[in-house]
Amino acid sequence: MLVTPITGASSPGRTSRGLDALATVTLSEPNQRILDGASRASGGDPAWRARKRAEAHDLLALSQIAPPGRLAVEMLDLRESLRSLLLMRVPVPCLPDTKNELRVADHAQLGLVYPREVLHECLPGPSFIQVLHPWGVWHANVGAGEQPLCLGPVLPRNIPVRELVLMSYNALAMITHQVNEADEAGVFNVEAARWWAANLYRLPLTKTPFLENDAA
Amino acid sequence: MVDELTFVDRVACCGGPQPVGRFSGLDDQVAKCHACGLPLRPQLFYSHRPTPATVLSGLIEQPLDRLGAGAAEWVVVSGGDRSVFCEQEA
Numbered sequence: 001m002l003v004t005p006i007t008g009a010s011s012p013g014r015t016s017r018g019l020d021a022l023a024t025v026t027l028s029e030p031n032q033r034i035l036d037g038a039s040r041a042s043g044g045d046p047a048w049r050a051r052k053r054a055e056a057h058d059l060l061a062l063s064q065i066a067p068p069g070r071l072a073v074e075m076l077d078l079r080e081s082l083r084s085l086l087l088m089r090v091p092v093p094c095l096p097d098t099k100n101e102l103r104v105a106d107h108a109q110l111g112l113v114y115p116r117e118v119l120h121e122c123l124p125g126p127s128f129i130q131v132l133h134p135w136g137v138w139h140a141n142v143g144a145g146e147q148p149l150c151l152g153p154v155l156p157r158n159i160p161v162r163e164l165v166l167m168s169y170n171a172l173a174m175i176t177h178q179v180n181e182a183d184e185a186g187v188f189n190v191e192a193a194r195w196w197a198a199n200l201y202r203l204p205l206t207k208t209p210f211l212e213n214d215a216a
Numbered sequence: 217m218v219d220e221l222t223f224v225d226r227v228a229c230c231g232g233p234q235p236v237g238r239f240s241g242l243d244d245q246v247a248k249c250h251a252c253g254l255p256l257r258p259q260l261f262y263s264h265r266p267t268p269a270t271v272l273s274g275l276i277e278q279p280l281d282r283l284g285a286g287a288a289e290w291v292v293v294s295g296g297d298r299s300v301f302c303e304q305e306a
Contacts, residue, residue: 041270043268045297079268079270079271080264080266080267080268080271081264083261085261111260111261111262112261113260113261126260127260128260129260130259130260130261132228132261135229135230136230145229145254145256145257146227146228146229146256146257146259146260148260
């Protein structure tokens with residue numbers, strides 16, 4: 001999968017322990033309150049509730065170890081699926097203007113849904129993330145209209161939330177990309193795929209990994 | 217859980233989120249964007265199946281036909297580790 005190893009840790013408490021140690025990260029007081037509040041309303045059987053709490057902890061911990069401003073958890077809901085509203089600092093390609101100049105937003109608001117089915121099924125790539133802002137995303141793997149973000153043809157059973165977040169970053173910044181409409185994996189926006197296939201020199205939109213600070 | 221339907225809390229488009237508050241099939245049009253006029257279908261982030269009671273909130277006392285689910289043939293109501301299956305009489 002697309003887990004990026006942590007390099008260049010700038011603060012030992014923040015990033016040096018790596019993604020595998022997310023479960024051991026002590027949450028900040030506000031994040032702990034968010035987790036506790038969402039857990040109180042959590043629904044489902046005990047195993048699903050425990051899994052959602054663990055994934056939600058990792059998500060909040062990821063927002064803590066990431067560079068400031070990279071990821072904010074704006075809402076967390078564990079009532080049924082794990083649902084979270086995320087604000088991510090990432091370049092997002094948007095519909096070119098009338099002069100064919102690409103516009104690039106610097107943040108994305110993402111709606112994450114992590115359904116119970118993920119425990120025992122391989123789910124299609126667009127099952128998890130919806131780009132809620134900006135509108136008019138110009139991306140081969142973001143569908144027009146409701147803007148589902150396709151993270152691959154089919155994703156593995158039990159894929160962790162943290163991987164979905166990292167895959168979303170890499171996909172939106174087009175660090176990983178699939179713009180070949182003839183590829184059997186397919187594309188979600190054929191027009192955008194064609195545009196990007198003719199503009200590959202613009203990729204990626206950033207070379208900065210998720211866990212590193214953006215270049216000044 | 218109401219038949220094969222999903223509860224659409226709201227939908228979003230370039231004009232921002234719009235409330236919907238009813239059950240719908242996944243491919244049904246549930247609204248039009250008030251800014252661009254695009255027909256909107258249920259969206260991943262704002263749709264629920266099963267639907268937590270707290271999402272239904274003030275609508276929970278409403279008859280199903282007022283919530284777009286008048287033709288539903290069955291409903292499953294779950295709470296804790298128990299569920300009740302209700303089926304429409306033939």
